[in-house]
Amino acid sequence: MTLSPRLAQIGKECVACGSCLRVCPRGAIHIASGVTAQVNSDACVGCGRCAKICPADVITIVQRRAVK
């Protein structure tokens, strides 16, 4: 399976509201222990829907190569 060139990255100031979960077409996000959202990098296709809805504006879409 080829992975998308881009993916979502969650910033430190996530408020764990869960708005992003509702819009992700791949079900790639979950809220870890009520503290922060986490992206399953294998499932994310970098579509950016989560970034557009995030009320805290903490999601950035980055090049997958840059993420280690």
Next chain:
Amino acid sequence: MKRKWYDYLWIAELLYWVLGVCNILFAWLGMVFFCIPLLMAIVGGNKTYCNRFCGRGQLLGLLGSKFSRNAPPPRFLRSRWFRGGFLAFFMVMFGLMLRSTYMVFSGAPLRQSVTLLWTFKLPWQWAEVGMVAPWVAQFAFGFFGVMMTSTVLGLLTMVLFRPRSWCVYCPMGTMTQGICKLKQGKEDVQ
């Protein structure tokens, strides 16, 4: 995604407003919206209430899909000091509301008004509250004011920024996330 029963809890939120306007005593039902998220955070160490069950969050999401400018909110909104400060301010105002309830309990006269945005007193004379003790009614007036204030702020920031901007500084959201962080910190230590 297939919708689940809890995706319709925004209807419960609407119903709360209708019931509360019909009879202010229904404001007491709002305690459910206070206790469940706290219990979930304290016992379960999660924010499932925010993520799944909060009717207010859902309603803001729905209304926001039509009426929000969808602009990124200012950075300070998500900052620790603003969220913490707003929570502290909210708690102080909540404490004052409890104080006036106590004063009515100890004999002060009931004030039939709902305070909006901690300033504006909306007359609420039509309320039928004769069937309960005056302090029970006073709490209902106070609590309805708290709920209304947060809803007005929620709607305002929904229009100005993104649909669920309220969730960034919602005192309940800040509190439950704080509890989860504390719990997680404890687990990490163990």
